[in-house]
Amino acid sequence: MSKQKRRSKLSFFALDPKCDKYINWAVALLLLAGTFTIISTNVGKTTSAPNIVPKVLMKQCMFVLCGYIAMWFMNRWFRFKWYSKLENGIIIALLIMLILPLFSAEIGGSHAWILIGGISLQPSEFAKPLIMIICATCLYRAKTKTVMLKEKGHLFIKAWAAFIVIFFIVAMQKDMGTLVIICFIFLSCIMIPRYVVLQRMQRLLKLFVYGAIAAAIVLFGITNIGTEIIKHTSLAHIAVRVENFKDPYTDVYGDGYQPANSLYGIASSDIRGKGIGNSTRKYGYLTQADNDYILAVLLEETGVFGLFGLVILYGMIEIRLFYYAFKTSEDMYKVILGGTGVYLFMHFFLNAGGVACLIPFTGVPLLFISSGGTSLMSIMLTMGLAQNCICSIRRKEMDRLL
Secondary structure, three states: OOHHHHHHHHHHOOOOOOOOHHHHHHHHHHHHHHHHHHHHHHHOOOOOOOOHHHHHHHHHHHHHHHHHHHHHHHHHHOOHHHHHHHHHHHHHHHHHHHHHHHHOOOEOOEOOOEEEOOEEEOHHHHHHHHHHHHHHHHHHHHOOOHHHHOOOOOOOHHHHHHHHHHHHHHHHHOOHHHHHHHHHHHHHHHHOOOOHHHHHHHHHHHHHHHHHHHHHHHHHHHOOHHHHHHOOOOOHHHHHHHHHHHOOOOOOOOOOHHHHHHHHHHHHOOOOOOOOOOOOOOOOOOOOOOOOOHHHHHHHHHHHHHHHHHHHHHHHHHHHHHHHHHHOOOHHHHHHHHHHHHHHHHHHHHHHHHHOOOOOOOOOOOOOOOOOHHHHHHHHHHHHHHHHHHHHHHHHHHHHHO
16 A cells, blocks of 8 residues: 555544644643543552453543544534534434433432443433534524524524423433533523524523522522432432532541542642652542542642643633634634533533532543543544534635635
């Protein structure tokens, strides 16, 4: 095979040359940091499972490969034109996938996972990028159907319908972390477009969000009213998490075991940390060390420098996403880029805040870092979609200059 043919085959599987290189490098470095940390956390399990490290490495490599394929596909092949024709089928398929976990065993107080061949999948993760795409597609259709921009309540009617159904199914799963993120992604997508027909609804949504946040702070933060109410419902596990957030040391050997040990691990590291692989809390103290509490292990080993590095990499992605969102005049691109930025930020905020006991723990993974194939594939798919929009923006800019 000639060198030219080999190059053409390799270039077929490469991302679009117009992709933002800063985002690609940040994603690659986060994945590398995540892989090393996942391996490090699983070293603590080698006493009971000697071969766990190579198995975990192979599993992580498979997840990264699947994530890259999802990113590549969305970057290279996604088009609003063909998606709009397949949208109804895709939405129905996702709703069926969301319903299936309701019949599975409860894990951590939620019915959010399905087991296939020893691998757990969380279908609700894919609702996050889908809700963005549905909102953006509404704006895509409005370019040809101008009546959607003139009649109140017509523009996002399909997005609202999909969101309400997804909201109730995820609420039935009792996965509050995922539900909060889906809500914020949807609200950000609705708030971005600037059309007269949307202004009243956007004002009402702002008031509702501010009111809901204030009520949550009063009911669960300042007082114990909310906690006492949900203690006697099927959401009792959330009441426990709220109590642990307020004081993780009241039940160190019970429900507060993991949050307390998370704080012990973070506090025991200095600016430089204990060194990669030298965490002590991963040896049985944190049962979710490679997933929900991976940040605690990472900070224990790398200290403030590790946190600073994470913030820089996440910050770089956020800055580039919003740079292009403000640069383009296309609302559908703004929605995708802005929604992706909110998606990434909310995961970091909820995970880091929960691990540090600054907010109640939600079980939300740290994107690109935590183990878990579904969350990785979902965010990689979303990054591919964002890069697809960036490529279109850059090409239009080049055409305008020429």
